[in-house]
Amino acid sequence: MPIDDRKLEVLRAIVEDYVATQEPVGSKALVDRHQLGVSSATIRNDMATLEDEGYITQPHTSAGRVPTDKGYRLFVDRLSKVKPLSAAERRAIRSFLEGAVDLDDVISRTVRLLAQLTRQAAVVQYPSLTRSTVRHVELVGLGQARLLVVLITDTGRVEQRVVELPAEPEDSLLGDLRARLNALVAGLDFASVASKVVDLPSQFAHEDRHVVSGVAVTLLESLVERGEERVAVAGTANLARYGHEFDTELEPLLSALEEHVVLLRLLGQASHASPVTVRIGQENATSGLSATSIVTTAYGPGDQALGSLGVLGPTRMDYPGTMAAVGAVARYVSQILDAN
Amino acid sequence: MPIDDRKLEVLRAIVEDYVATQEPVGSKALVDRHQLGVSSATIRNDMATLEDEGYITQPHTSAGRVPTDKGYRLFVDRLSKVKPLSAAERRAIRSFLEGAVDLDDVISRTVRLLAQLTRQAAVVQYPSLTRSTVRHVELVGLGQARLLVVLITDTGRVEQRVVELPAEPEDSLLGDLRARLNALVAGLDFASVASKVVDLPSQFAHEDRHVVSGVAVTLLESLVERGEERVAVAGTANLARYGHEFDTELEPLLSALEEHVVLLRLLGQASHASPVTVRIGQENATSGLSATSIVTTAYGPGDQALGSLGVLGPTRMDYPGTMAAVGAVARYVSQILDAN
């Protein structure tokens, strides 16, 4: 038997009630709380079909039904109209983000805002280095043959890294290197930087090459190693408030939130094409996150995806609300970054 | 009745067993597991005294005893010899910290190490700005009347901040400002920087003063606002592994770990005088942390306290082990930072 409109309606009602009450929902409760226009017996038949199709399940005989991952998936794909944010919420977002003074500030405000709005754990990736262009490279001698290389992108991201050099460079060499380096890479796409920097040492006198290549190596390492690496996290405490049914799964989730590599992989699959990506339970193959859903989207001005942000929470989350919040925050962040 | 030696011994045994088994400990189990040389009846009498004095308590009649905060306090003050780390642990610390390339790297390795060693949540404060000296100030124009001010300390800490200026400064002015600023503040104690910078604008031509004072203001703000602010956290997932008795308290603890202001207050009271500071349960007046203990110490070369680091966990933690780990890590970090 195919899934007709009323059955979809029933599924929607089940998901909504289950998310709200956090308890298996039965046929009688459904007809009481929603205007379905049919009796509970009919609903029971529909539920039996939905269960056959794998959209819902019962924890045990004689209990109500609970949505499966597949059920949530259908709910998200077909049923939930994006719930518009309230005017108050939109005002809150705007005023919260407007005071930002810095990229660091923007990111940290964003992630806290998202956590507060969704009451779940929020993650924001810094603008990807590989998709930015270089604005400036600065070299600062620290004495003792140590050199600080500071890299600044057009998105306002600042990466620094210390290099140990074999010998302390002359001030004049440093100035020369700085000038050439900036002439070489400023305004460049990051993909092109690597190829340019490689043959930089050959432009210098032989005895200076070890210094130059030290700097070049660090620069490249920054790009590769820390390229996508930085993320900000907030709202982990929100996860603890979720029922104790969830807390068997709390530890792997907290671990994932600390393991930035894992986090980035989870964030990574967000595409800019669809407005908001939702990955439900088992769909994200990471072990230990089978009861966790992830709502992400890309941000960035226009079509340019600078990075991703999103929210993690239990599969039984308020998808429409979360998706709306994630989408809205991404839009505002894109605006703010664009203004720079 | 005063607390004689045997009663102390009994208290120690209770704390150790309770920490190990996580269950109230009775008189009989005590004589079985420790060589106390007396019968359980005697122990019962001692326990009654200890309870009268408020060092232990019973969850309910006919249950064993559990240490109170006061009991842990006595245990920590009087009874626990610092448990030396194993050679393997010391080797692990050394090799883990030695690869660090950067201050950021040192801090992030340290905090993860501490979390792993103690299996609890670890916190490390960045070297305090107010106790560092300025090594260098760098100004980088970002176009559009935006200026990046980068501040580098002798401890390797790098703080950056963007200033919006009323107008785009000339390159020459920028160079001049950079030179004067560095001449003024390089090598200076941070306490003295504020007073020096205040009258910097008056050294410049009238039309340049707004630029100069913009930079000066940002510099001062960096000092005040972010002065102590930065901390790194790791190991929150460890807290989730603790028994479900503890998880009522998990949410406020996670909140505290996210609220860096709170964290810094908690870290702040560590003194460099005593090797390791322990604050037990109610002793840290923060609400919601009444079942949490905090083990902190200051780090820094010699007697100079650059910052604090420590561990948070349930009151029923392995104090000797945790104190040893915190102390050892602080020593190693101090060494590493000193070498720079």
Next chain:
DNA sequence: GACTGGCACTCAAACCTGCCAAGTGCCAAT
């Protein structure tokens, strides 16, 4: 053919009950 009321059935959760074992406090004896 779709919907409905009714009924028998299932089963987790809540409740009761008695029992056990751990643990205590006290006391008289050493």
Next chain:
DNA sequence: ATTGGCACTTGGCAGGTTTGAGTGCCAGTC
């Protein structure tokens, strides 16, 4: 001061019973 002995308390557990929410199915109605 220490100890063995004993009476007492009480949380937790095993067992059995009841309750009630919820289902599936069927016969009847529109």
